Amino acid sequence: MAKVFFKQYLKMKLPGQGDNIAYVDRVREKLENLLHGRVEIPFELYEKIYKEFEKGKGEVTCSLMYDEKYHLLSIQAGRVEECYAVAIDIGSTTISAELIDLNTGEVLDSANCTNSQVKIGEDVLHRMFHAFNNKAGRDELQKLVAGDILSILDRFSKKIDMENLLGIGIGANTVMVHLLLNLPIETICRVPKTPIINAPGFIKAADIGINVNSFARMYILPSIGSYVGGDVVGGILISDMWKKEEVSFFIDIGTNAEMMLGNKDWLLCAAGAAGPAFEGGSLEKGMRAMEGAIDEVRYEDGKFKFHVIGDVKPIGICGTGMIKLLSELFIHGLVDRRGKLINGDRIFITEDVYITQNDIDNFMRTKAGANAAVSYMLETMNINLSDLDKFYVAGALGEYIDIEAAINIGMYPDIPRDKFVILGNTSLKAAKKMLMEREAHKVLKDIKENLTYMELGEEEGYIHYLEKALFLPHTDLSLYPSVEKRINLKR
Amino acid sequence: MAKVFFKQYLKMKLPGQGDNIAYVDRVREKLENLLHGRVEIPFELYEKIYKEFEKGKGEVTCSLMYDEKYHLLSIQAGRVEECYAVAIDIGSTTISAELIDLNTGEVLDSANCTNSQVKIGEDVLHRMFHAFNNKAGRDELQKLVAGDILSILDRFSKKIDMENLLGIGIGANTVMVHLLLNLPIETICRVPKTPIINAPGFIKAADIGINVNSFARMYILPSIGSYVGGDVVGGILISDMWKKEEVSFFIDIGTNAEMMLGNKDWLLCAAGAAGPAFEGGSLEKGMRAMEGAIDEVRYEDGKFKFHVIGDVKPIGICGTGMIKLLSELFIHGLVDRRGKLINGDRIFITEDVYITQNDIDNFMRTKAGANAAVSYMLETMNINLSDLDKFYVAGALGEYIDIEAAINIGMYPDIPRDKFVILGNTSLKAAKKMLMEREAHKVLKDIKENLTYMELGEEEGYIHYLEKALFLPHTDLSLYPSVEKRINLKR
Numbered sequence: 001m002a003k004v005f006f007k008q009y010l011k012m013k014l015p016g017q018g019d020n021i022a023y024v025d026r027v028r029e030k031l032e033n034l035l036h037g038r039v040e041i042p043f044e045l046y047e048k049i050y051k052e053f054e055k056g057k058g059e060v061t062c063s064l065m066y067d068e069k070y071h072l073l074s075i076q077a078g079r080v081e082e083c084y085a086v087a088i089d090i091g092s093t094t095i096s097a098e099l100i101d102l103n104t105g106e107v108l109d110s111a112n113c114t115n116s117q118v119k120i121g122e123d124v125l126h127r128m129f130h131a132f133n134n135k136a137g138r139d140e141l142q143k144l145v146a147g148d149i150l151s152i153l154d155r156f157s158k159k160i161d162m163e164n165l166l167g168i169g170i171g172a173n174t175v176m177v178h179l180l181l182n183l184p185i186e187t188i189c190r191v192p193k194t195p196i197i198n199a200p201g202f203i204k205a206a207d208i209g210i211n212v213n214s215f216a217r218m219y220i221l222p223s224i225g226s227y228v229g230g231d232v233v234g235g236i237l238i239s240d241m242w243k244k245e246e247v248s249f250f251i252d253i254g255t256n257a258e259m260m261l262g263n264k265d266w267l268l269c270a271a272g273a274a275g276p277a278f279e280g281g282s283l284e285k286g287m288r289a290m291e292g293a294i295d296e297v298r299y300e301d302g303k304f305k306f307h308v309i310g311d312v313k314p315i316g317i318c319g320t321g322m323i324k325l326l327s328e329l330f331i332h333g334l335v336d337r338r339g340k341l342i343n344g345d346r347i348f349i350t351e352d353v354y355i356t357q358n359d360i361d362n363f364m365r366t367k368a369g370a371n372a373a374v375s376y377m378l379e380t381m382n383i384n385l386s387d388l389d390k391f392y393v394a395g396a397l398g399e400y401i402d403i404e405a406a407i408n409i410g411m412y413p414d415i416p417r418d419k420f421v422i423l424g425n426t427s428l429k430a431a432k433k434m435l436m437e438r439e440a441h442k443v444l445k446d447i448k449e450n451l452t453y454m455e456l457g458e459e460e461g462y463i464h465y466l467e468k469a470l471f472l473p474h475t476d477l478s479l480y481p482s483v484e485k486r487i488n489l490k491r
Numbered sequence: 492m493a494k495v496f497f498k499q500y501l502k503m504k505l506p507g508q509g510d511n512i513a514y515v516d517r518v519r520e521k522l523e524n525l526l527h528g529r530v531e532i533p534f535e536l537y538e539k540i541y542k543e544f545e546k547g548k549g550e551v552t553c554s555l556m557y558d559e560k561y562h563l564l565s566i567q568a569g570r571v572e573e574c575y576a577v578a579i580d581i582g583s584t585t586i587s588a589e590l591i592d593l594n595t596g597e598v599l600d601s602a603n604c605t606n607s608q609v610k611i612g613e614d615v616l617h618r619m620f621h622a623f624n625n626k627a628g629r630d631e632l633q634k635l636v637a638g639d640i641l642s643i644l645d646r647f648s649k650k651i652d653m654e655n656l657l658g659i660g661i662g663a664n665t666v667m668v669h670l671l672l673n674l675p676i677e678t679i680c681r682v683p684k685t686p687i688i689n690a691p692g693f694i695k696a697a698d699i700g701i702n703v704n705s706f707a708r709m710y711i712l713p714s715i716g717s718y719v720g721g722d723v724v725g726g727i728l729i730s731d732m733w734k735k736e737e738v739s740f741f742i743d744i745g746t747n748a749e750m751m752l753g754n755k756d757w758l759l760c761a762a763g764a765a766g767p768a769f770e771g772g773s774l775e776k777g778m779r780a781m782e783g784a785i786d787e788v789r790y791e792d793g794k795f796k797f798h799v800i801g802d803v804k805p806i807g808i809c810g811t812g813m814i815k816l817l818s819e820l821f822i823h824g825l826v827d828r829r830g831k832l833i834n835g836d837r838i839f840i841t842e843d844v845y846i847t848q849n850d851i852d853n854f855m856r857t858k859a860g861a862n863a864a865v866s867y868m869l870e871t872m873n874i875n876l877s878d879l880d881k882f883y884v885a886g887a888l889g890e891y892i893d894i895e896a897a898i899n900i901g902m903y904p905d906i907p908r909d910k911f912v913i914l915g916n917t918s919l920k921a922a923k924k925m926l927m928e929r930e931a932h933k934v935l936k937d938i939k940e941n942l943t944y945m946e947l948g949e950e951e952g953y954i955h956y957l958e959k960a961l962f963l964p965h966t967d968l969s970l971y972p973s974v975e976k977r978i979n980l981k982r
Contacts, residue, residue, distance in 0.1 A: 015678070015685035017949070023678070024688040038559070043694040046674055050687045068529070069559070183537055187506070187514070194506035196541045197515040203534040458508075 002438035005065050005102055005166040005217075007083045008034065012058040023050040031062060031070065039070040044214070052077040063166050065217055066438055067202050073166060073215040082164040084108075086156060087432035088149060089230075089425055090172035090180065091115060091254060092124045093288065094396065095148050096428050099156045102166065105436060109159050111152045116144040117179065124175055128185050142182040146209045153212050168205050168218045169435040171427030173229030173258075174198070177220055181208060193455075198223045219434050221427070222444065224453050228269045231394065232258045234430030237440055238423050239392045242267065242447050246389030247381075249374060252426060253395040257370050261377045267447065268381060270373055270454045283359040285352075287316035294321040294353060295400065299328040304349045314353050320400040322363060325355065327405035330472045331490055337472050339364045367411040368469035373456060374413055376465045380454070385479070391419050394426040407483060410473025414480040493929035495710075496556050496593055496657040498574045499525065503549040514541040522553060522561065530561040535705070543568040554657050556708055557929055558693050564657060564706040573655040575599075576926040577647060579640060580721075580919035581663035581671060582606060582745060583615045584779065585887065586639050587919050590647045593657065596927060600650050602643045607635040608670065615666055619676050633673040637700045644703050659696050659709045660926040662918030664720030664749075665689070668711055672699060684946070689714045710925050712918070713935065715944045719760045722885065723749045725921030728931055729914055730883045733758065733938050737880035738872075740865060743917060744886040748861050752868045758938065759872060761864055761945045774850040776843075778807035785812040785844060786891065790819040795840045805844050811891045813854060816846065818896035821963045822981055828963050830855045858902040859960035864947060865904055867956045871945070876970070882910050885917040898974060901964025905971040 010030050013019065021029070024046050031039045041049070052060050056077030063074040063083070083102040088095065092115060099109040120141060121127045130137040153162070170180065174195050178185050181203075183196040199222035206214060221230035231252040235241075241248035243264050250260040261268045287293050292315035296307035306321070308314045317325065329335045334342055339360050341347060348354040378385060391413065393401070403420050406412040412420070423429070433440045456462050473480040501521050504510065512520070515537050522530045532540070543551050547568030554564040554574070574593040579586065583606060590600040611632060612618045621628040644653070661671065665686050669676050672694075674687040690713035697705060712721035722743040726732075732739035734755050741751040752759045778784050783806035787798035797812070799805045808816065820826045825833055830851050832838060839845040869876060882904065884892070894911055897903040903911070914920075924931045947953050959966040964974045 015683045017683055020683040020685040022686040022689040025690055043672070043691065043698055046672065046688050046691070050675060050678070181534070181537065184541060187541070192506045192508055192511040194511040195513040197537050198513040199516055200534065200537070207534055 001436075003066070003102070004219075004435055004438050004441070005063075005083070005085055007080065007102075007166075008062045008064055009079050010034075010060050010062060012053070012060075014058050023053050027053065027060070027062070027072075027075070031064075031072070035064075035070055037066075037070055039064070039072055041072045045072060045075060049075050063164075063215070065166065065202070067441075071217075073217065074163075074213075076163070080164065082161065084160050084165045085167040085169065085432075085435040086153065086165065087169045087428055087435060088152070088171070089428035089431065090145060090170060090176045091396075091427075092127075092173070092176060093118065093122075093254075095145075095152070096396075096425060097149075097152045097156075098428060098432060099159060100432060100435065102436065109156055111155050113148055113152065116148050117141050119144065127179065128175060128189055131179065131185050132189065133184075133186055138179070138182050138184070141179045142208070145176070145180050149210055150212075153210070157212075162212050165212055165216050167435045168210065168212075168216060169431030170218060170220045171230035171234050171431040172221070173231060174223040175229075177223065177229065180220075195223065219431075221430055221434065222448075224269055224451055228258055228271050228453055230430065231427045232260050232269050232271075233444065234426035234428075235260055235392065235394050235423070236267065236447055237430040237433050237443065238394070238426040239390070239421070241390065241392065242443070242450075244389065247383055247387060248390040248392060249377075249388055250392040250394065251370065251374070251398075253370070253393065253397050253401075257373065259373050259377065261381060261383070262450070265450065267451045268377055268454060269451060270377060270456045282362045283317060283322060284356050285316045285354055286322065286359070287318055289318040289320065289397075289400070292316065293318035294325075294349060296402075297321055297325040297328055297349065299332045299334070304328075306349060314350050317349070317353055317355065319397050320402065322355070322359075323409065323411065324402050324405045325349070326360065326363060326472075327402070327408040331408055331486060333490070335360065335472065338470070339472055364470055364472075367409055368466050371410050371413075371469035371474065372462065372465035375469070376456065376459065376462050377454070385413050385415060388413075388415060388419060390421050391415060392421045392423055394423040396425055398422060399424050407480070408473060408486070410469060410471070410480060410483075414473070414482050492927075494557070494593070495926055495929050495932070496554075496574070496576055496708075498571065498593075498657075499553045499555055500570050501525075501551050501553060503544070503551075505549050514544050518544065518551070518553070518563075518566070522555075522563070526555075526561055528557075528561055530555070530563055532563045536563060536566060540566050554655075554706070556657065556693070558932075562708075564708065565654075565704075567654075571655065573652065575651050575656045576658040576660065576923075577644065577656065578660045578919055578923035578926060579643070579662070580916055580922065581636060581661060581667045582887070582918075583618075583664070583667060584609065584613075584745075586636075586643070587887075587916060588640075588643045588647075589919060589923060590650060591923055591926065593927065600647055602646050604639055604643065607639050608632050610635065618670065619666060619680055622670065622676050623680065624675075624677055629670070629673050629675070632670045633699070636667070636671050640701055641703075644701070648703075653703050656703055656707050658926045659701065659703075659707060660922030661709060661711045662721035662725050662922040663712070664722060665714040666720075668714065668720065671711075686714065710922075712921055712925065713939075715760050715942055719749055719762050719944055721921065722918045723751050723760050723762075724935065725917035725919075726751055726883065726885050726914070727758070727938055728921040728924050728934065729885070729917040730881070730912070732881065732883065733934070733941075735880065738874055738878060739881040739883060740868075740879055741883040741885065742861065742865070742889075744861070744884070744888050744892075748864065750864050750868065752872060752874070753941070756941060758942045759868055759945055760942060761868060761947045773853045774808060774813060775847050776807045776845060777813065777850070778809055780809040780811065780888075780891070783807065784809035785816075785840065787893075788812055788816040788819055788840065790823045790825070795819075797840060805841050808840070808844055808846065810888050811893065813846070813850075814858075814900065814902065815893050815896045816840070817851065817854060817963075818893070818899035822899055822977060824981070826851065826963065829961070830963055855961055855963075858900055859957050862901050862904075862960035862965065863953065863956035866960070867947065867950065867953050868945070876904050876906060879904075879906060879910060881912050882906060883912045883914055885914040887916055889913060890915050898971070899964060899977070901960060901962070901971060901974075905964070905973050 061080040088097045187194045205216045205218040223229035235250040291310035294317045346356040468475040552571040579588040678685045696707045696709040714720035726741040743749045782801035785808045837847045964971040
């Protein structure tokens with residue numbers, strides 16, 4: 001496996017009679033001979049190369065990065081084995097990071113924090129408004145997210161010497177990337193929704209205020225369109241749908257839902273504005289999956305049994321809890337197929353936690369969005385649901401969703417359960433892959449040719465698919481045979 | 492002819508329905524399609540690309556540089572044809588520069604100034620001492636030469652808009668390059684005389700304080716060894732000896748003498764510490780070739796006739812004047828073959844300007860150095876003087892030297908006069924070539940393999956060649972048949 005970031009130890013002869021090649025050229029030649037490729041050495045390192053060479057008496061360790069050619073990032077006297085990178089997923093709500101040992105691939109530490117931009121707005125639209133034609137607003141948002149990254153790196157700096165951090169990999173959606181790089185977002189907001197950049201590739205981390213050391217490079221996962229970013233690109237890398245003959249479906253569920261259908265020859269991407277409902281956001285008693293959130297509900301003998309994160313007194317209900325709750329309400333006949341409560345306009349789970357008819361209506365729209373996207377994309381490509389080889393689910397939420405419950409409410413399709421593959425945080429995993437494997441960069445480049453992006457909101461027929469999906473599990477019950485059987489058994 | 496620095500006008504469609512590729516990727520794709528090569532776009536340009544694109548409504552002009560791949564340097568709205576570069580020869584005494592129109596190759600302006608480092612020391616050794624293990628001294632020397640370059644650019648800025656200056660080409664010897672880049676010179680001073688860098692290639696001019704605009708790139712001619720720098724490399728590019736079957740000799744005469752012998756298969760380089768005598772430096776009444784300097788002397792009817800630069804009252808004698816004077820003294824029997832004055836210990840040319848025996852002795856050592864280097868290199872390679880195809884003379888001094896006089900005193904070999912080729916300032920010419928022709932970069936890279944560097948001072952037998960050359964024209968008069976004939980005719 002060819003590495004992207006790595007260290008190369010060199011033991012060289014000291015200059016001597018008849019051998020007075022310059023220090024920099026000496027190091028370059030040695031590296032080029034060993035690596036069989038061109039090595040670029042920046043001006044800032046000239047003096048350091050000489051000093052470390054002399055200090056190590058000809059023994060030095062070079063920190064390198066490969067991007068079409070080799071780039072010398074830094075040099076240290078003697079032999080230094082330590083070599084690290086940090087992978088970061090910048091979600092609009094949560095930032096997740098992993099500290100990686102580049103020699104072994106091992107995750108040495110991980111960290112999560114809330115994206116501080118939430119202060120400006122929970123909703124990404126609020127943040128975009130804050131930055132719209134407003135450099136001060138952009139600067140503020142950039143500093144907030146850069147500050148989050150610096151805090152995470154500061155935590156990691158207790159485990160490693162930051163001098164040995166070579167790379168930082170970023171997976172994020174297009175808007176988050178623009179806010180991180182302090183780029184205008186005006187053109188993303190208005191039709192034809194054009195970003196400033198889709199594929200930044202490698203930049204110097206210090207250039208955007210992430211000055212953990214003077215040389216660390218940041219790699220940013222490319223995006224496809226304004227609303228298909230690192231999450232889907234991560235899905236490509238982490239699922240194997242891009243190399244299979246059979247057609248698969250990929251869905252990343254977070255604040256946004258990003259989807260992909262395809263195989264080794266073609267990939268169709270789309271994004272749906274899922275809204276915050278999936279993460280518990282828009283519910284009256286909704287909350288994110290944290291201490292105090294009900295994340296699992298069962299209805300037995302006329303009573304709700306539930307699990308609370310942290311085993312404390314429940315404060316609210318999170319996305320996975322809501323999916324399970326709606327499924328239980330439906331299966332046990334407490335809501336009808338249109339998602340309407342049979343009795344009253346709210347249901348209490350505990351004394352304080354309840355859901356309202358309005359909550360359910362919001363959630364129905366969100367789940368309908370996911371369902372409609374799947375159906376619309378399959379029909380556009382003339383593929384039957386039964387022909388899908390795999391149904392990949394990514395995203396932090398995806399890991400904890402009860403698949404049966406999600407099928408019951410028509411959020412996931414009713415297909416054989418062994419076709420579901422839970423991928424976890426593909427954005428983070430892909431960022432890590434790009435930090436480690438040169439082949440991954442090649443794959444991404446090759447795949448880009450096969451990608452088509454569909455703007456669902458601009459597709460005329462899409463609205464009808466949405467309407468049909470506003471039932472539990474769907475207008476057409478025959479699409480959900482296992483759910484039909486389950487309801488019939490229950491009632 | 493493939494260009495190194497150039498402008499590329501683009502007319503692009505504005506983003507529209509179904510065509511929302513990001514601005515940066517849009518420009519990159521267009522350029523890559525037109526140029527058939529990869530284009531690298533730095534982070535600093537992302538926002539500017541969007542703004543200029545919008546301003547020009549899809550019409551922009553890109554400033555590009557080629558170095559294995561294309562690098563976008565800047566972008567301007569609309570069509571901008573102007574495209575300039577500056578070639579600079581940094582001599583230890585004089586800095587010469589030319590402003591070049593990159594579209595036509597035309598020289599629009601030229602400028603010369605004294606290298607301000609002369610304040611620290613006329614002699615390069617003094618400057619090296621000033622910078623030796625002394626960062627403050629290095630900083631000072633760097634600021635002096637950078638200041639000279641900035642003054643020259645300031646002068647050129649009256650002719651062009653500096654926004655359209657893309658490249659700056661530098662030809663200089665190894666020490667001058669180190670002082671320009673503010674690099675340590677300690678290792679050049681002590682055996683085995685190892686520079687920090689031989690081949691810096693392209694760097695950002697702003698990185699060394701030449702901030703004429705934010706993006707202009709500086710190209711520095713590579714050097715071979717500690718004392719074989721851009722002058723010889725320039726000689727390679729400007730003479731055609733590197734592509735001929737026949738063997739030629741190249742000599743660059745300035746404060747230092749740099750030499751090269753070879754043909755298309757091999758090149759042997761050497762440097763001799765010529766010392767300041769050639770430029771009039773070490774003579775009691777010596778001076779550089781400027782107003783008031785005697786640059787031409789004839790001895791007729793027992794009297795000196797002379798020419799003074801600027802036709803003013805003579806103040807001193809410069810290098811070309813000294814060569815002519817010594818030749819006249821010798822031909823007319825006023826000095827003997829050992830260079831000793833027949834009568835007294837000084838000779839007056841005017842009331843105030845004279846030369847002393849000591850001056851002649853100094854000069855004899857310098858001219859012996861040049862002579863010995865030629866002989867030693869020829870004998871080392873087993874080549875007869877008569878087999879030389881061309882004798883290339885470079886350097887500002889070389890342009891004005893009277894060839895007959897230089898042969899009379901044994902500074903140049905006594906070969907058919909049509910073999911002499913006066914090249915002028917090869918360092919400046921090569922810097923210009925590297926700014927304009929991609930092929931020149933390839934040639935330099937290819938030729939580097941054929942180059943051998945010889946440290947004359949470390950060659951055991953060299954001292955004997957020096958001793959034999961301490962005669963006028965040489966111990967062995969048979970090597971100088973035309974001079975022998977001339978003396979016999981005269982006496």
